[in-house]
Amino acid sequence: MAKTMENVNCENHFIFADCDTVELAKQFGTPLYVVSEEMIRERCSEIKESFLNKYKNVKAAYASKAFLTMAMCRIIEDEGLGLDVVSGGELYTAIKAGFPTENIMFHGNNKAWEELELAVKSNVGRIIVDNLYELDLLEEIAKQQNRKMKILFRVTPGIKGETHEYIVTGQKDSKFGIPLEQIYEVVRRTMDSESIDLMGFHFHLGSQLFENHIYKAGVEVITKLVKDLKEELGFITRELNAGGGFGIRYTSQDEPKPLHYFTDAIMEAVEKQCCQYNLEMPTIIIEPGRWVVGEAGITLYTVGSIKEIPGIRTYASIDGGLPDNPRPALYKAKYDAVVANKVNEEVSTTVTIAGKCCESGDILIWDLDTPLLTSGDILAVLSTGAYNFSMASNYNKLPKPAVVLINKGHTELIVERESYDHLLDREIIPSYLEKNR
Structure with missing residues (x-):
């Protein structure tokens, strides 16, 4: 229409x-949700200008949990960005929209067998593994499907962002990610796996953040980990995903920053740390969601x-x-x-x-x-x-x-718009409760 x-x-x-x-x-x-395609594309252009075209060996994926429809998938594909999904439903939406699965990153802290199986069968580009339980499931599924899946481990760097307590995610006491103390064990295990290709690490510090210093702190923690893993295990990190969380304006009290305020700080910190530790620069990935569509x-x-x-x-x-x-x-x-x-x-x-x-x-x-x-x-x-x-x-x-x-x-x-009939589409009255009509 x-x-x-x-x-x-x-x-x-x-x-x-x-x-x-x-x-x-x-x-x-x-009520009516109204979404401006032009404004979304303007934000995508800023991502390209301030990050993708400015730096070498970088990627950006739209965090679709912020807003996902099949039409949004088409816009993001058209803009040349990847897609970050966090559930089987989001992955299925992307697949039905024809989004290239090699450009999909699959997040989530408790992925079900069926979700991981769909991801493996669809050959998604990256699976962000959150815990050892998930790693066990993924290895088994990948073996069954005769696939070798590229993954990142989500780690908790122990840094708390300045935002509402329900949307901080990088602190040590977080439901997300593998604690730094456990990462050596899981890296060692994946290095010998025939079904898993560990590309690197992911961290996410929270949502609606307005300061870049915590991104610098996160990079410092993770690049120190990268150095130690190289020295102790000989593991070479090829990708580092710094997540998203860049703040937007909701009211006049908010003072959002341009994207480069965050991405320049991330890249400068990575380059500095890699130079200091004599490391090759990994591919750097960001995942803005709210910042794109909010x-x-x-x-x-x-x-x-x-x-x-x-x-x-x-x-x-x-x-x-x-x-x-x-x-x-x-x-x-x-x-x-x-x-x-x-x-x-x-x-x-x-x-x-x-x-x-x-x-x-x-x-x-x-x-x-x-x-x-x-x-x-x-x-x-x-x-x-x-x-x-x-x-x-x-x-x-x-x-x-x-x-x-x-x-x-x-x-x-x-x-x-949903109708009252839509609300009842999946409801069933047991036969013993049926009335004679």
Whole structure:
């Protein structure tokens, strides 16, 4: 379904990526995820300019857990990036979209046999092995399939990023990765394996990070490991994956940095350490996800009931909330928003944006300054491209929103809105509960 938006009489409307958001809400309904293809491609171009074309022997893979549809797979392939997946479902989506499996990196801390089997049969480019249990499964599957799989070990460098405690991942007490104390044992084991080709190591420090010094610290820890493994075991590291986690702007309080702020620091640290330790430069890989798509997305809602508690608070309830954006409830994540049909009107009130779920914690934004709100207004919540669609649920039996891809005024529906029938598609009533009809 495609249409070119004609922005007529929209002086007071919020225009996002050349599209009138009020018209989008009318055409596709709300809640509605809106994603700008142009903004995604601009970020991909920055990756190429600031990293891929600037340095030799480097790679970049989009971390698809942030936002993944088959259309997104096609965009990422078209831009020449690799794809980072973390589940069998994400891998299957990429396969169905025709994404080149040799450019896929498969992450995850508890991959099931079926997921690893799909990865081996599909001949994915890299499997990021998280633990010894997974290594055992992978070796067995690879032997059965008569394949030799290229892997990286995920290691925990013992560095804690400055972000919410639920999205730090590089600290010593992390559910992810192999502790440094155990890495010698598993490297020694894989060096003699006929089914495993260990290429190097992966580390990830967390998400929504704004400082580059922890990336430098991570590189220093891992390159020291690379040196020691070479000296003690004769193992040569060919690849080093520094993950992603580069912060974006959600509110005016955030001060995001350009990509090169992080990648230059990573490359300078690797070059310095390799020179110091007399090591050959490995291939360096980054995996931005949120940074690629986060600011490229918005979510549109319709305002319903407005409840004023005199002298205390005014609640404006929307037709979505927790099921389509669980991040405020999970992480106390903060968002900014505009009233899409009153974007140029004077701010005159403060409201709290409440979701429609039967949960007191279903609050999308506390204390948002807006023009005078009325029922039927359209609210546009900004920077929802990452971890909204991908984390959406059907809590309270609410259908998931549609997703519209926009580009220079052109609109394309890439995920249909769920219906009530969709909610019941997989439900079965046992025969003994069937009523005579």
